[in-house]
Amino acid sequence: MNEPIHNTTSRDHGPETIPVVELRGITKAFPGVLANDHIDLALRGGEVHCLLGENGAGKSTLMSILSGMVQPDEGDIRVHGEPTRLASPKRAIEMGIGMVYQHTTLVPTLTVLDNLMMGALGTFRLDEAGSRARLAEVAGMLGVDVDPDAETATLALGQQQQIEIIKALWRGSKVLILDEPTSMLTPRGVEELARALERLKGHGMAVVLITHKLHEATSMGDRVTVLKQGRVVGRLEPDELRGRSHDELQPVIVAMMFGEQEEAEPELVELQEHVVPVRGARELPREALLELVDVHVAPRGGELGVRGVDLSVRPGEILGIAGVDGNGQRELAEAIAGQRHVSSGEIRFQSLHIDRLSVWQRERMGLRYVSDDRMGEGTVAALPVGLNLVLKRIGQAPFWRRGSIRHAEIERNAREKIEEFAIRTPGPGTRIGTLSGGNIQKVVLARELAHEPKLVVYNKPTYGLDIVTTRTVRERIEALAAEGVSALVISTDLDELVALCDRIAVISRGRIAGIVENGAGAAQRVGELMVGGQAEVA
Amino acid sequence: MSSETTAPSVTPGAGETAPVPALGRFAETAIRSLVPVLLALVAGGLVLLALGTNPITFYANVWSGGVDFTAWEDTIMRMAPLTLIACGLIFVFKAGIWNLGIDGQFLLAGAVIAGLAPELYGNMPDALMFFILFVVAGVVASVWTIIPAMLRAYYGVNEIITSLMTSFIGINLANILIKGPFQDAASNVPQTKAIPFTNLLPTIPGTRIHVGVIVAALAAVATWYAMSRTSFGLRLAILGANARAATHVGIPVARLIIVSFMVSGLFIGLAAASEIMGIWGYVRADWNPAFGLLVVPLVFLARFNAIAVIPFVAALALLTIGGDFATQEAGISNEFTLLLVGLVLLFMGVTELLGRNRNLGASYLQGIRRKVRVREETS
Ligand SMILES: Nc1ncnc2c1ncn2[C@@H]1O[C@H](COP(=O)(O)OP(=O)(O)OP(=O)(O)O)[C@@H](O)[C@H]1O
Ligand SMILES: [Mg+2]
Numbered sequence: 001m002n003e004p005i006h007n008t009t010s011r012d013h014g015p016e017t018i019p020v021v022e023l024r025g026i027t028k029a030f031p032g033v034l035a036n037d038h039i040d041l042a043l044r045g046g047e048v049h050c051l052l053g054e055n056g057a058g059k060s061t062l063m064s065i066l067s068g069m070v071q072p073d074e075g076d077i078r079v080h081g082e083p084t085r086l087a088s089p090k091r092a093i094e095m096g097i098g099m100v101y102q103h104t105t106l107v108p109t110l111t112v113l114d115n116l117m118m119g120a121l122g123t124f125r126l127d128e129a130g131s132r133a134r135l136a137e138v139a140g141m142l143g144v145d146v147d148p149d150a151e152t153a154t155l156a157l158g159q160q161q162q163i164e165i166i167k168a169l170w171r172g173s174k175v176l177i178l179d180e181p182t183s184m185l186t187p188r189g190v191e192e193l194a195r196a197l198e199r200l201k202g203h204g205m206a207v208v209l210i211t212h213k214l215h216e217a218t219s220m221g222d223r224v225t226v227l228k229q230g231r232v233v234g235r236l237e238p239d240e241l242r243g244r245s246h247d248e249l250q251p252v253i254v255a256m257m258f259g260e261q262e263e264a265e266p267e268l269v270e271l272q273e274h275v276v277p278v279r280g281a282r283e284l285p286r287e288a289l290l291e292l293v294d295v296h297v298a299p300r301g302g303e304l305g306v307r308g309v310d311l312s313v314r315p316g317e318i319l320g321i322a323g324v325d326g327n328g329q330r331e332l333a334e335a336i337a338g339q340r341h342v343s344s345g346e347i348r349f350q351s352l353h354i355d356r357l358s359v360w361q362r363e364r365m366g367l368r369y370v371s372d373d374r375m376g377e378g379t380v381a382a383l384p385v386g387l388n389l390v391l392k393r394i395g396q397a398p399f400w401r402r403g404s405i406r407h408a409e410i411e412r413n414a415r416e417k418i419e420e421f422a423i424r425t426p427g428p429g430t431r432i433g434t435l436s437g438g439n440i441q442k443v444v445l446a447r448e449l450a451h452e453p454k455l456v457v458y459n460k461p462t463y464g465l466d467i468v469t470t471r472t473v474r475e476r477i478e479a480l481a482a483e484g485v486s487a488l489v490i491s492t493d494l495d496e497l498v499a500l501c502d503r504i505a506v507i508s509r510g511r512i513a514g515i516v517e518n519g520a521g522a523a524q525r526v527g528e529l530m531v532g533g534q535a536e537v538a
Numbered sequence: 539m540s541s542e543t544t545a546p547s548v549t550p551g552a553g554e555t556a557p558v559p560a561l562g563r564f565a566e567t568a569i570r571s572l573v574p575v576l577l578a579l580v581a582g583g584l585v586l587l588a589l590g591t592n593p594i595t596f597y598a599n600v601w602s603g604g605v606d607f608t609a610w611e612d613t614i615m616r617m618a619p620l621t622l623i624a625c626g627l628i629f630v631f632k633a634g635i636w637n638l639g640i641d642g643q644f645l646l647a648g649a650v651i652a653g654l655a656p657e658l659y660g661n662m663p664d665a666l667m668f669f670i671l672f673v674v675a676g677v678v679a680s681v682w683t684i685i686p687a688m689l690r691a692y693y694g695v696n697e698i699i700t701s702l703m704t705s706f707i708g709i710n711l712a713n714i715l716i717k718g719p720f721q722d723a724a725s726n727v728p729q730t731k732a733i734p735f736t737n738l739l740p741t742i743p744g745t746r747i748h749v750g751v752i753v754a755a756l757a758a759v760a761t762w763y764a765m766s767r768t769s770f771g772l773r774l775a776i777l778g779a780n781a782r783a784a785t786h787v788g789i790p791v792a793r794l795i796i797v798s799f800m801v802s803g804l805f806i807g808l809a810a811a812s813e814i815m816g817i818w819g820y821v822r823a824d825w826n827p828a829f830g831l832l833v834v835p836l837v838f839l840a841r842f843n844a845i846a847v848i849p850f851v852a853a854l855a856l857l858t859i860g861g862d863f864a865t866q867e868a869g870i871s872n873e874f875t876l877l878l879v880g881l882v883l884l885f886m887g888v889t890e891l892l893g894r895n896r897n898l899g900a901s902y903l904q905g906i907r908r909k910v911r912v913r914e915e916t917s
Contacts, residue, residue, distance in 0.1 A: 359787075
């Protein structure tokens with residue numbers, strides 16, 4: 001299992017071999033943004049090529065061009081040295097380029113096999129037996145175990161992602177593109193992914209990995225390209241990566257990504273490390289701001305639901321919820337926000353029973369919810385950034401007066417938030433669906449933190465954010481806490497929780513397995529609880 | 539966010555890639571709306587040729603039958619119920635709710651007021667009577683949407699099926715009312731008692747055009763305003779664009795579904811009142827102008843915009859009024875007009891598909907996008 005991090009296949013092929021895919025001078029402009037500006041990129045078989053860069057740098061756009069989703073304005077693409085036009089995703093798949101998108105494309109109500117057979121378009125008759133065989137074959141190649149008849153929604157995110165990868169490889173791709181595949185995964189999920197990629201390299205495949213986590217780039221990547229504002233601003237060749245430790249490489253990459261000024265800031269580097277500053281104990285008011293008493297939430301298709309949770313959050317406290325994704329986190333968050341009913345138990349906020357209050361009433365009380373599904377429910381893709389920023393204030397002053405919309409107010413608010421949260425968008429009128437993933441997340445945060453929040457439920461607050469933005473978001477959570485605004489931070493990233501929280505609760509199978517005061521040794525105890533919680537029920 | 543704030547939010551060189559100019563977008567919308575109509579006319583022409591009719595003469599007859607002499611007044615009056623129905627449909631379609639029970643709502647409302655009108659007539663000023671009849675029609679049609687609305691709102695039952703089913707019941711219930719309690723005792727034809735032809739809705743001075751047309755025009759403006767400027771319109775648009783987001787941002791989804799269904803019924807009821815009190819004065823059993831499904835494609839062609847739907851409604855009114863004459867002249871069934879509408883629907887789908895493949899921009903959600911004006915970053 002413990003294969004060497006740097007596979008030798010790339011050396012066997014030698015630098016002289018023709019790249020599987022070569023992009024030259026790729027340029028793509030969208031209204032108001034130059035997303036890709038004369039980018040050159042060569043992908044070689046047997047290599048993992050990491051694509052790094054801040055939010056909105058143009059990574060996803062470049063990969064959409066490679067997968068035929070987006071047509072470049074300029075530049076050419078060579079596949080095995082042959083100039084090729086990737087006019088459609090179908091064409092790209094035919095040319096052996098498979099992509100796993102930043103946001104899931106699986107149909108949750110279908111089985112794994114159905115989802116995969118849907119990918120095999122073009123053949124009218126669905127060949128079930130053939131598909132089963134192919135699934136076994138590709139799963140074997142990845143070294144994973146997949147149940148073809150499982151309903152997709154019931155699978156853990158890591159498994160769903162494996163299905164996405166299998167789907168991308170279904171037609172015998174030679175290039176696999178992964179757009180931020182690790183942002184939703186647990187450390188173990190990341191390890192599994194790394195092993196799968198190692199195997200694919202062994203099969204001579206070229207892999208592109210987009211990530212915001214530098215240790216993933218330095219551990220999994222054979223080659224690194226850094227983008228900034230649509231341009232290539234740095235590259236690391238295999239011989240530059242090989243043999244250098246993560247600590248040596250990190251400052252170099254950070255400097256490339258953000259310019260020299262960031263290099264000097266040590267905590268930026270530390271963010272990526274396991275040595276994180278642990279918060280010291282603080283004096284907090286004693287009475288609880290939010291209290292959950294024996295809360296049960298009924299599960300829906302494939303969920304676990306919440307099965308008797310007691311929690312309390314004090315004013316200004318940051319309480320973490322650690323746990324493997326899909327253990328009731330979303331159900332819990334939605335129950336607090338009012339998107340679902342609790343089937344029994346009670347929720348008190350500022351000593352008031354809020355079980356019967358609507359989402360809207362809770363929002364007005366200062367209870368906020370940053371959803372982890374920013375595309376599915378957090379935003380309305382077809383609406384402009386400006387309106388998305390006021391979605392939870394529809395019909396209210398100052399954005400609406402006497403029933404009529406005030407465009408000037410909405411625009412003024414949008415400009416303010418765009419500035420404050422450094423949202424990269426051509427303007428307030430741009431449809432939010434066209435923004436980069438990280439910038440959409442910033443819009444969601446800006447909306448939820450406006451209008452005097454008292455307690456914010458964050459579900460994966462920094463998911464998809466670049467290092468600098470991740471840091472500012474964490475600082476913001478802390479600064480708000482200092483002002484007395486509480487936070488319930490749900491995250492699968494233990495480092496994040498240890499860096500931020502006063503206390504960390506571990507959720508497992510819809511129950512709280514235990515609560516740990518943050519401090520020395522907290523990470524380890526949380527880890528034990530996570531394992532213990534799983535074992536206890538199993 | 540130091541490094542990002544200092545970085546220009548718009549990349550240099552962005553000026554050259556300015557957003558599509560307004561005219562371009564307008565032209566694009568116009569093309570997408572007109573192309574299906576033109577293609578339908580061409581395809582319809584081929585069908586006419588096959589039937590041995592000269593399409594040029596036929597279309598010329600449609601025009602003269604719909605415009606010449608006093609026919610234009612009929613055309614304009616026909617626009618009243620069509621516009622009102624279109625308004626009603628915009629309120630639901632925008633929210634992604636498919637109220638297809640239009641004909642049942644229309645006829646039931648029509649039958650009830652046709653039965654009520656002779657009771658009121660002469661007992662009160664005409665103006666009050668018409669007001670009451672419009673309100674009653676609106677309420678009846680509105681109430682007739684409640685069952686599909688509730689089933690959809692609380693149990694997620696597909697409203698296409700339930701609204702079609704309740705429509706079927708509504709049509710038959712209307713007939714039962716007409717043949718039963720509302721039957722004109724003095725007539726041996728199954729129909730309601732008529733109010734005198736001279737005492738129908740007042741007309742616009744100097745024309746035969748009844749004031750239902752004005753009601754329809756006001757409704758179109760009100761609908762446009764509600765959809766583009768009010769929070770109600772935005773909530774409907776959000777529900778239509780992303781129902782999960784609607785829940786997330788605190789929109790009371792179930793209530794909104796019911797309200798939008800009922801508003802849609804209200805306008806359909808007004809359409810019935812306008813048609814019956816403006817043109818007929820009574821309702822005969824089995825009378826069914828079947829406006830509902832004719833209007834549906836127009837609402838899509840106009841991309842759910844109540845003002846933009848008016849030219850399409852005018853074209854349909856012309857086609858139905860002039861079509862009667864033209865089909866008579868040509869000796870073919872007047873259902874040919876239905877065929878033309880069907881062809882429009884078909885080509886609309888084709889244009890939409892081709893347009894999407896060519897990336898001709900977003901389809902019908904374009905209207906909302908402009909709610910916050912796109913101002914180019916000049917600073
Ligand atoms: N379809 C589109 N229409 C308009 N602009 C777009 C479109 N797609 C991307 N953009 C713009 O192009 C720029 C690059 O976006 P891209 O999604 O490639 O960034 P990214 O590097 O993947 O960022 P992130 O790390 O946040 O995912 C952004 O400014 C974005 O707003
Ligand atoms: Mg991206």
